[in-house]
Amino acid sequence: MDPDLSRLAAAVEEHGADGYLFDGHDDSDQYYVCGFDAPDPFLALYDGADVHLLVSGLEYGRAEKESRAATVARLGEYDYQERAARDGPKEARLDVIAAFLADHGVGAALVPGSFPTGTADGLRERDLGVAVERSDVITEIRSVKTDEEIDHVRAAQRANEAALRRAEELIANAEIRDGILYRDDEPLTSEFVKREIEIELLRNGCALDETIVAGGADAADPHDRGSGPLSADEPIVVDIFPRDKESKYHADMTRTFLRGEPSEEVRERYDATLEAQEAALDAVAAGVTGKAVHDAVCDVYEDAGYPTLRSDPSTEVGYIHGTGHGIGLDVHEQPTLNPTGEELQAGQIVTVEPGLYDPEFGGIRIEDLVVVTEDGCENLTDYEKRLVLD
Amino acid sequence: MDPDLSRLAAAVEEHGADGYLFDGHDDSDQYYVCGFDAPDPFLALYDGADVHLLVSGLEYGRAEKESRAATVARLGEYDYQERAARDGPKEARLDVIAAFLADHGVGAALVPGSFPTGTADGLRERDLGVAVERSDVITEIRSVKTDEEIDHVRAAQRANEAALRRAEELIANAEIRDGILYRDDEPLTSEFVKREIEIELLRNGCALDETIVAGGADAADPHDRGSGPLSADEPIVVDIFPRDKESKYHADMTRTFLRGEPSEEVRERYDATLEAQEAALDAVAAGVTGKAVHDAVCDVYEDAGYPTLRSDPSTEVGYIHGTGHGIGLDVHEQPTLNPTGEELQAGQIVTVEPGLYDPEFGGIRIEDLVVVTEDGCENLTDYEKRLVLD
Structure with a gap:
């Protein structure tokens, strides 16, 4: 290149x-x-x-x-x-x-x-x-990628999907005892799932410094990495952002899983987040500002009755972060999909990751990775969105 | 601390x-x-x-x-x-x-x-x-460690030993066909062994950026990481320098393994390196200079007829690097065991890693990690030194 x-x-x-x-x-x-x-x-x-x-x-x-x-x-x-x-x-x-x-x-x-x-x-x-x-x-x-750079990110996202699949399997196959997830008679912990994610990434040529597997109240802080045994009936946020060791380019993806029975509130929050992400993905295109994409997410959440930092700058619950960021050699780079986000350009790669947070209900976040095109975007992520794992 | x-x-x-x-x-x-x-x-x-x-x-x-x-x-x-x-x-x-x-x-x-x-x-x-x-x-x-820091390095060296054991097993259990090591009908490669080392380190709370599994002529360059299928009848240098993810402290260790039959020359080089390391370990103590430890290694090698950078500053074969370096939060830090090495102090942690290199015979290196004490050193490494794996 x-x-x-x-x-x-x-x-x-x-x-x-x-x-x-x-x-x-x-x-x-x-x-x-x-x-x-x-x-x-x-x-x-x-x-x-x-x-x-x-x-x-x-x-x-x-x-x-x-x-x-x-x-x-x-x-x-x-x-x-x-x-x-x-x-x-x-x-x-x-x-x-x-x-x-x-x-x-x-x-x-x-x-x-x-x-x-x-x-x-x-x-x-x-x-x-x-x-x-x-x-x-x-x-x-750097924010506008060449085709070669896009292929590097695409390849890293394939590895990321394999790692997420491994995490999903562990959660889906866990036994539930007294509200706690178990594997081989041991509680299934955030730490164990993170380690298995790392091993799967290594097998696919990627590495990472940090990853998030956070359930319950942990996940209500979007920056908490998660720790300890995972519980049933609570959403578990799995956010993986690996780097391909050869190309040095990153990928990024989040899914939220739940074993057992979600409350009606959690179901509604998940559906609102899906809808907010759909609105953002529809909005992304060259010439559209990062702010406009972020506003599309805030519109959906506010219409559904959730506070956002736009409707209440001091809120600590609801939608309390930006909608996305560029990715490439760095895991966070230009451009941004946030209140100061400027006009997007074709060839930029951005995450689209709305979420809702509340210590009472935990955290929910859904994140895809897309390339901005002249008339929309191409989604580099191939992973279904499903809350409840039976 | x-x-x-x-x-x-x-x-x-x-x-x-x-x-x-x-x-x-x-x-x-x-x-x-x-x-x-x-x-x-x-x-x-x-x-x-x-x-x-x-x-x-x-x-x-x-x-x-x-x-x-x-x-x-x-x-x-x-x-x-x-x-x-x-x-x-x-x-x-x-x-x-x-x-x-x-x-x-x-x-x-x-x-x-x-x-x-x-x-x-x-x-x-x-x-x-x-x-x-x-x-x-x-x-x-930073070069003089507290007891807590020494314990961190000690713990990282335990993880390192587990990872080296995994590498040794892979080499020891390989099948030999036409001079190449095989595992499950596939050539056993440097890359595969390195990945398995990384996985074992992850299971033990450590990570690393780079590791060396280098056989044959690759290993004649002490900085070559190694690549491709591993061969029988040639020394294979395995050098692992992980970082404990929690404490952030490093460990470091090298062993040289061989499957099959070593040549007489390789056996002699291995024995000379063992002897040189013994001399260095005997020399390390508070008040002794890093230069004196390095000289002890050069004495052994030169007496055995191998060139060193001391006897011939332009040599590209023989003993062509320093004897060791401090380790802690960085994988290379103060002090050094080389021609400019100053007086050692109790509580410093250093590697002791003599080696011989020649494209004709490959590379041989043996590395332990020790804490300098008032009257000698404590070896933090618990791993036997054995060239031929039967």
């Missing part, structure tokens, strides 16, 4: 800089620009046309092979070892970076807000200009 | 600053100082006596409960929403940080080299002093 960085080139020129500089690792913007990551910080320069890397000897071979860089230089080419022995590793690295920038005709660099102050100040001491880019232009470029 | 931050207080005073400031997340120094982490950057101030946090409303409850901070403030207490609506989220956050620092009497802050330039420059524009601390004092403090 060759990203279109013309807007980054324009930002560099606008700031009167000679290039855009990264000095990090494990950073989605840096990875997007250079197509390479490493276990330790490395330097990446975009000169308005090409990307140039400065890496340790250890990473050189892989950077040559994997990155999109036009050139890859080693610290050693700038006598790093000799300088480090004489001046210490930090001063040596700064001197090497300054020499590398001089080689590429860079006297002033634009950098991301996250650029390390140690490097920025060190370069300034060496008479180089360092200015912070504050409009997040790369994040904006 | 309450870390002893007196040396950090001294560094703050030495620099004429009023406090030490972090603005990050997923950072071991920041986590060590405040006992808290979050999915997004948050502010942590050490004022020479106590830690004070500034977090989003979303993280407030957890920060109050989990962190070691004396006080936890919310962005909202400083009118963040109103400021953001008026001035945008970045300016708003900087204004809030400036107000928070004023509340704590901080006019000049010491920061780590990784501190974001966007925040540093923004605070300087608001007439606050920001200076980079360049001696890595927190990293130094």
